[in-house]
Amino acid sequence: MNKYDIILTLIILIIGITIFCLFKIGNNNPKEAIVYYDGDIVLKIDLSDHELRTYTIEGFNGDVVIETIDGKIRVVEEESPKHLCSIQGYISTSYESIICLPNKVVVEINDSIDVDTIVR
Amino acid sequence: METRKFTRLSMLLALSVVLNIVENMVPLFNGTVPGVKLGLANIVILFVLYQYGFKESLFISLTRVFLVGILHSGLFSIAFFLSLSGAILSIISMGLIKRFTKLSIVGVSIIGSLFHSLGQIIVVAILLNSMSAFNYLPIIILFAIPTGILTGIMSKELLKYFD
């Protein structure tokens, strides 16, 4: 490794950490999980309560079972060759997401709802 | 193309295919988190880039993607497109970096690793119609450093035997 390599490593490190920080700094607004199928919202789940709840949605290969507890959400069951998204386990912050590629299902968490206030 | 070079490239191609398939069998590096990959096949690509040149490495890289597609993940499957976009971005970025900067093979490898992951993320985002794939950006950026260094050092060692 020469010194240019080190500079490169440092630059990438700084960019990575900066983006990480930017993603991480959210606020404590109520959390909401959003489940997409093929880019469309199919389910919104309020994560502010701590009850265990399960939801079943239709994925590309079959039913996808989603479970929430204590502000976390995970995919419990799905039809796919490798079961990657059920192996992934829980996510709980907006910079994480569960992507079930074979089922075209994405689970995201929205903890900023990106507005200052809501008129109800 | 002289026979010696031809056989060598063929063997290297075979090696990269095997490494790619072996890597897919290792949990944690098989795409659980999109973009996080060890990139063992990149050792071969890097080696070819330094030993023979850009054209040869591009050829090996793309043929590898198609072969792995046929043999393992399925041609024109999701995994195939992920791999293809990663491979193209990676090889082009590595070629440019090698040609125009003073970075060593390790630095080139880091860049290759980074763009390989970026290419995959972009395809995921397109396939899913969703920007959430970019949530993995910090992870893949940070992960590109160790995997890039690792494959870079391994290619460097490999090159020594051929000098």
Added chain:
Amino acid sequence: MKDKYSKIVISIIGILILIIISLLIYKNNEVQEYSKTFFYMDTYISVKVYVPNEKKANDAFEEIDRIYRDYHNLTNKYEETDYGLYELNKEGNTTIDYRLYEMIKYGYSWYEKSDGLLNIAIGNVTDIWKKYREDETGVPTLSELNKVNIDINNVLINEINSKDKVSDGVILSDGVTIDLGAISKGYTTQIVGDYLKSIGIKKYIINAGGNVLVGDYYKGNSKYKIGIQNPYSDTNPNAPSIFKVIRGNNIAVVTSGGYNRNYVYEGNIYGHIIDPNTRYPADNMASVTVISKSSKDADALSTILYLMDVDTGMEFVKDYDVEVIWYLKDGTIKTTDGISKYE
């Protein structure tokens, strides 16, 4: 050796850049956010102020609490207070607080402008609906609703200039009673906003259940982002919780809709906004949102527009410096042309 030094230098520069970046991210130390929640007028009221120190915030919160409490008591039809609406409705003519007098006068002034749609003399009808809403066991019949008097001509307003108690300011006859539900939250929120400005707090957000009033943005030259709730987000999980975001400073955003404070009987939904012409809850649209410089006007207008159909409303608001967003029952959204300046 030279190489070794350059590594150290590079590392230090890297660390410094990191520290600067994290400082920039966390730096927002000019003003701090203080927030407090109150419960008055049947709704949670959340107030956020951006001030340099806690004392200033707490002093403001104390006064805001007093304002909302006073107006809550004065406009409460169902509980005794001093010189309030309960007493006025009961007696017909009694001494009332000047603040109540001013609010009644303000509400009264909308009757003619709205062609009778905003009628503060509707008290007797809203009482009946309130009873049915709480019991959820039926719907009042037209004859029951028609029996009571809601004629605005039985409300007599005398011009009085006072900053204390007002006698003979409002005189009710023939059993008519006043209901200020359509304007009290927006009106009081306006008073609170004016108070905050008067003590030099320019950066604030007040959210009084459907009535939002914001001041200057708390940081830089940006604008507040005010989300408008999707009327169907509770019943339809596919719907996003917010259907539109309004960007602006020093504006009031008020939504009226049939989706809150309603009740369901035999499959029909009965909202809380009553049309004085039919004496039944209006059901022209899912919700209507008014953006105005004035919180009290926005509140009054949102009620009036909720009682009109969209086309009539579109004509009606041409006389006012406001922007409006209608969310129709079939999900289509209509807006006034000027809405783009808040997008």
